[in-house]
Amino acid sequence: MIVDLVRSGLSPSGSRAHWFHTLQVRPRGRRGRSNSDPLGGTGCEGDAFTWGPGLQFRAAQSYLSLEKLGEGTYASVYKGISRINGQLVALKVIHMKTEEGVPFTAIREASLLKGLKHANIVLLHDIIHTRESLTLVFEYLQTDLAQYMTQHPGGLHSRNVRIFMFQLLRGLSFIHQNRILHRDLKPQNLLISYLGELKLADFGLARSKSIPSQTFSSEVVTLWYRPPDVLLGSTDYSTALDMWGAGCVFIEMLQGAPAFPGVTDVFEQLQKIWTVLGVPCEDNWPGVSLLPNYRPEWFHQSEPKQFRAVWKRLNQLPHKTEDLVQRMLTRVPTDRISALEALKHPYFSTLPPPIMHLKDMVSIFKVPGVRLETEVRDIFNPGRRIKPSLLLPAAKCW
Amino acid sequence: MHLPSNRSPASEIREVRCVCPGCSLACVVSAMKNPGAAESRRLLGLLDGALVREARLWKVPVFKNGRIQGADISSSQHQEMILWLGEMSRLFQFCPETFALGVCVLNRLLSTVKAQPKYLKCIAFTSLVLAAKINEEDEVIGSVKDLVVRSGCSFSTAELLRMERIILDKLHWDLYTATPVDFIHIFHALLVSGHPHLIPSIGLDSGVRWDPAPEPGALPASPGHQKRPSDFQAALWTRQVQHCMACHQLWQFKGSTLALAIITLELEALTADWFSVVTDLLKRAQVDSVEFIHCKEMVDQYLHSLEFSLPANAIYIFDSAQIQEQERACSPVQHLWKARRGRGGGGSVQGDSDEYYDGFRCLYDDEEVNQGAEGGDVKHLFDPQQGKDVSPCPPLHPAVN
Incomplete structure (x- = not known):
């Protein structure tokens, strides 16, 4: 419903002035491409x-x-x-x-x-x-996704999640096309401008994978965002490495809490993952038993669970959201969706179509109708209430 | 080489469906099972990316009268330095890509600044350290101080760090380029994925059965097959290209040209089907054919002068002492004739010779214009009779099996 309102150009009354109240309020329109221009162009x-x-x-x-x-x-x-x-x-x-x-x-x-x-x-x-x-x-970008999520606890507005995810995948698709693996995706490394532009940052661990059959260290990516194949010791990973991290960030934005948090070592981290996805075996992951850290006997057997049963927010959203998450958080790296494929997933079909055909340097916020929604919760502005009339249709939308 | 110890046939087979850079065996398997349009597309994308980077950043010093133009560094000094870098790279157990990147950095710097000979070693060593910082995982690099000590160099860490700053500044921190070693890997992968029929003849099939759908239970039983046979060929070509990078006559050729020349020399000798394959790669890599032919001859010459080309049973037997003088006067056509002589032997090849010849004519068209003085009918050079007085060496396959 909100989608329809925005598309027809009728933004909900009163929201325009503080449509993104968390950061500086600034008139739109006069802005150039850069968001690091404090003097307004x-x-x-x-x-x-x-x-x-x-x-x-x-x-x-x-x-x-x-x-x-x-x-x-x-x-x-x-x-x-x-x-x-x-x-x-x-x-x-x-x-x-x-x-x-x-x-x-x-x-x-x-x-x-x-x-x-x-x-x-x-x-x-x-x-x-x-x-x-x-x-x-x-x-200069005003904040990062970690800070943004701290400021808006309990999960982000589902439409904002979509806008952030689209930009994250667009950035990943671009670096992957350029044969570069980020290798350190996490909310702290995703910078966000006051407008809601998301940018990949911190390429200190990134690598160029410019030749076939190149292998790398498995000591990459903060544990919470490290995929199971790399946790198991695989070194011939590729772009699917970043896709797992992106899937974890996706869940974190929806839930307001990390997907696989709070553990200290590789085996605990794997157990967290198996609890949701099930312990893999040769039948469902050929070759897994040959990975160096594969010790099925060390893990509690657990059956794969429905994502919506684990991450409750998915219950409130259309099924395609869960479908995309599932394609990203897939155990076998070669079965994981690529960034380019993910951008074409029906989950993004509610975004204005021109968004798919932008030049590299053009922000998605140049496309009419693309803008950030006011988050429901804001710790810097706790007294503020969203009009019930706005909240209701949004809740239905979920 | 950077071979993972924990590779499994099964995990590689899973890679077949991978949309991302995978391992070359996966390409083999994939190519065998289905011609893998997606895989070729991916590899061609990789090649295009590498060509773009090469076009943007490839630069080598110009030599005049045996010295680098504007500097007092002789070609032999330069060559020695690159050989020494190879030693250092092996000593530190860096992968060949790191050595190649180090040499590219060195050459770019020498073509950008006027370097004094007394700094040459420091420049070269720092180039290698920079390449390692980019290319090697940090657990491999170790401390810079330690590297300097192990190198036995007399310069201090402070000097090295100052040089590091100079190099980064002069090259605008723009160090990622595509090296000849990168091209070897990419062409190799393209060959095994695009021309699966070549696999037996270029030593990629070592008799190990790679069943794409193995019984899960059978998997742990075959951990011995972790080293992929196709790696052998790529490793061999990588060694050859590393040697060629130390030859100052070969610097003038881009990495893509050099890599393709090395691979072509081998294919010529190993398979009757090489010509269409090479023309295909030449086209894809947008390599100039005149330059390519020139490069191929020099590579051939150089590798034979090193008596290096293949382990144990080399394919061509030449009098390496005579090559140096002969080759300078040698026309491309004569050279090819030699190459053919080396390949000859099998009667079945004869029937195809006209086809090859036409192919050569195409390739050598431009050359022949230049070499008009030679004149006459070059066709006689290809007359099978001509080779009769020289005993042809039977083609030998590399000792893979």
Whole structure:
């Protein structure tokens, strides 16, 4: 029903002003492609340029560090501003070990991102490399999916889940076409702009799989998002690795809780998965018994369960949602749906058709009718209630 | 080589349906069972991607009077350096792709900056370290300091790190390129998937039965077949291409051309059916045929001068001492004649010779224009009688079985 309203251009009254109240409210329409432009585009350009006559890319003094956004094992991330053009940027300051030089994560991330320009991949603006430090300058996005889900607990609006999933799969499809595996999908690495644009970030573990029969380490991907074949020790994984992670993120957005959480080692993680999908055997996964960590006797036997029985939110949604999740969270990697196929799944058929034919660099929010819905719950705005009249049809839609 | 220890026939067979880069055996099995349109599409996509990267980033130093233009580095110094990088790569147990990427980085740098000979070793070593940081899993790389110590080099880690910064800066951090080794793997996979009838003749069929639908119970019984036979051929070609990368006359050829030349030389010798296969690959790889022929000759020459081409029972027997001088004057046609002589022997081949000849004519058309001085009827070169006075070496298959 909401879909119909939006399509006919009648957005629900009152929602437009705070259609995405969680972040900055900003008039739409005047925006360019980049979402890291704090001064709102053309109007302020004159000012911005007076900031930095003579300032150049690849120079440290061209960027002003504002506040620390996060700290990782291999880098600290700061919000910053470019003195060249006034754009907001994210400054990823790489910790340099004096003995080791540039960490391999930074080299891979920078050299892979050099070749990847896509609306759903974070944009690398600049690299500042001095004797003491290395800073990767990215476009600035306001939040990430992990923070967004924390802010809106209990599961996201089903239509927003669809919009995020579409963008996640669009980004994955693009990198997979370019023979790149992300290898570290998780909500923290999916950046989100105030508009709802989702971008894959953190390519530090990513690899180019440019030749057939290449094998890799099985020590990749945060445990919760690691597929069963890799948990079992397989090293000849490919794009299906990222598809499992995407499936886990899908469930997490719907449920508001991770799909397979809270365990400490590989075997517990496998048990979590088998509890839902059943312990595999040669009959349903030929070759599984030859994988190094395959010890069926170590696992409690469990029969495969219906996804909707495990993840209750699926009960409230049309069957095609569960169908797509099932195709992504499939034990046998070669049976897992590809990102490109997933984009064509009926689950996405309610999105406006032009969304399927965008150029790489064009955001899906350029397509009329694509916009983020107000989330039902918001911890920053707990008093706010959605009009019952809005909530009801939405609930029916589920 | 980077062979997984835990590979199972069954898991590979599952890969047949894989839409993503899989293993080459899967391609074999897939090709045997069904011509696998999806698999070919995937591999062709891989090839196209590699060609795009090569076109964008491939660059080698220009030599003038035996020295790199603008620098005081001689071709033999350069060559030595690449051979040394090969040693280092083996010492550190890096995979051939890493060595190849290191050499590509080195060559790109030398063609971008004017390097002094005293820094050459440091540049080369740093190129390899950068390639390893990109290509190897971190558990393989180890610490940079340790690598420097093990290399026996006299430069310090600080110097290496300074060089690392220079290289990244000069090459704009744009290091992912397609190397000759990548092309070997891709062409090999294309061959086994697109031309399954070649499999027995190019040593891919080692007599191991690969049943695509094995009895589940039978699986654990055959863990011994983990090393895929098709890997043998790819590994051999990889070794050849690594050797060729150290030859300065061969640098001028792109990795795609070089890889295809190596594979063609082998196919020529092993199968009567090579011509259509090679033309197909040439077309797909958009390799210029004149350049290709030139490259193939030089590869042939070089590999024989190394007495390396195949293990134990080599296919051609040439007087390697004479080749150096002879080849310079040798026209492509004469060269092919030699190649044919090597392949000859079987009576069944004779009947097809006209067809081959026409094929050569096509391939060599441009060359012949240039070589007009040779004039006359080149056809006589292909006269089977001509080969009579030279004892033909019977074609020998590589020792796979």
